[in-house]
Amino acid sequence: MTASVQPSGTRIWDRCEALARCSEEPGALTRVFLSKEQRAANELTLGWMREAGMSARLDPIGNVVGRYEGGVAGAPCLMLGSHLDTVRNAGKYDGMLGVVAAIDCVHTLHARGTRLPFAIEVVGFADEEGVRFGATLLGSRAIAGTFDAKLLDSRDAVGTSMREALTAFGLDPDCTGKAARRRADVLAYAELHIEQGPVLEAEGLPVGVVTAINGANRFAIEIEGLAGHAGTVPMPLRRDALAAAAECVLAIESRCGREPDLVGTVGRIEAAPGATNVIPGNARFTIDLRAPQDEQRRRAAADIQAAIAAICARRKVKVDIRQTHEGKTAACAPWLQDQIGRAIEAEGLPVRRLSSGAGHDGMAIIDLVDIGMLFVRCADGISHNPLEAITPEDAELSARVFLRFIEHFKPAV
Numbered sequence: 001m002t003a004s005v006q007p008s009g010t011r012i013w014d015r016c017e018a019l020a021r022c023s024e025e026p027g028a029l030t031r032v033f034l035s036k037e038q039r040a041a042n043e044l045t046l047g048w049m050r051e052a053g054m055s056a057r058l059d060p061i062g063n064v065v066g067r068y069e070g071g072v073a074g075a076p077c078l079m080l081g082s083h084l085d086t087v088r089n090a091g092k093y094d095g096m097l098g099v100v101a102a103i104d105c106v107h108t109l110h111a112r113g114t115r116l117p118f119a120i121e122v123v124g125f126a127d128e129e130g131v132r133f134g135a136t137l138l139g140s141r142a143i144a145g146t147f148d149a150k151l152l153d154s155r156d157a158v159g160t161s162m163r164e165a166l167t168a169f170g171l172d173p174d175c176t177g178k179a180a181r182r183r184a185d186v187l188a189y190a191e192l193h194i195e196q197g198p199v200l201e202a203e204g205l206p207v208g209v210v211t212a213i214n215g216a217n218r219f220a221i222e223i224e225g226l227a228g229h230a231g232t233v234p235m236p237l238r239r240d241a242l243a244a245a246a247e248c249v250l251a252i253e254s255r256c257g258r259e260p261d262l263v264g265t266v267g268r269i270e271a272a273p274g275a276t277n278v279i280p281g282n283a284r285f286t287i288d289l290r291a292p293q294d295e296q297r298r299r300a301a302a303d304i305q306a307a308i309a310a311i312c313a314r315r316k317v318k319v320d321i322r323q324t325h326e327g328k329t330a331a332c333a334p335w336l337q338d339q340i341g342r343a344i345e346a347e348g349l350p351v352r353r354l355s356s357g358a359g360h361d362g363m364a365i366i367d368l369v370d371i372g373m374l375f376v377r378c379a380d381g382i383s384h385n386p387l388e389a390i391t392p393e394d395a396e397l398s399a400r401v402f403l404r405f406i407e408h409f410k411p412a413v
């Protein structure tokens with residue numbers, strides 16, 4: 001066979017459709033960690049891996065792992081992959097596209113009869129979204145050796161513990177540590193994923209190189225003012241908690257709007273007592289803050305906390321600011337960015353570098369090896385939504401780029 005055999009956009013498309021049918025809700029896509037739908041998706045994926053010339057197995061946390069040996073059996077691998085779980089009422093491509101496209105690349109190598117100087121492993125991570133147990137990246141953390149065994153006692157919405165769910169799935173909860181991989185066996189990790197944002201589409205580009213998976217802070221804010229009669233308390237004498245919160249929301253928007261790549265969102269706000277004729281005495285809201293550089297994000301977080309404190313002091317309301325999450329930026333290795341960039345150029349496309357505002361499995365795998373990512377354009381930047389869409393042409397083109405990257409991959413020295 002010759003190099004004219006290429007990944008197939010149609011096959012990738014059909015397989016995304018097949019995975020989308022493994023859902024707990026008819027007419028919508030929801031597939032969570034250790035569910036029977038996940039078992040069905042795993043079976044499909046294991047079959048495709050074997051058809052592509054790989055040996056394939058389920059690892060101790062439920063990740064699907066396929067291996068295509070290099071010229072010499074047992075060589076260290078280039079690890080590829082993405083996740084097979086979804087959010088509730090998900091799109092068909094977030095996660096799945098990366099697994100299916102990576103399998104198609106190996107399928108192509110196998111059809112050409114090509115072996116590379118290294119092995120390739122494709123992983124379909126069992127849990128990235130964290131829908132069932134509230135903790136994210138379970139599959140990739142297990143592989144990186146950073147899975148927290150305390151999570152085995154966490155329970156899902158109906159009271160089933162992760163330990164029980166693993167047992168019911170046919171896995172041994174005391175063996176999750178065995179999913180961890182040795183650093184010496186993995187050369188690097190690369191993931192193809194839809195952008196989940198509007199940048200590539202706006203610039204008319206099918207693919208882009210990811211520079212970093214943005215770090216994030218989350219805060220829960222509570223403002224305590226004084227509830228009062230909406231008719232009798234004059235404006236200057238009010239201590240309106242919601243008006244204070246509103247000023248804080250605008251301060252966050254203005255601070256984040258001053259720097260490119262920095263984003264801040266107040267996604268939830270509540271006021272109490274919540275009556276038309278009562279001045280709100282209490283307001284609570286959340287902040288989600290993300291940036292490609294940790295230093296930039298921490299500066300913004302400090303400025304925003306200072307601004308909130310100043311607003312609340314001036315308005316004579318009490319404020320409590322609680323950080324609920326901090327995740328560091330996971331930078332994509334420059335040497336992998338360069339190799340992915342060269343593969344894009346070789347397909348005659350401009351190399352657009354962009355950071356990822358969404359989290360990905362690479363955030364966990366970076367504790368094991370260097371990571372790289374290739375983004376694929378999606379329609380209107382919509383994701384975590386049934387309207388998530390790509391084209392078969394982009395699926396094929398991105399898989400060609402990914403295959404070119406794989407074929408020319410040179411480990412870091």
Ligand SMILES: [Zn+2]
Binds near residue numbers: 083128
């Ligand atoms: Zn994803």
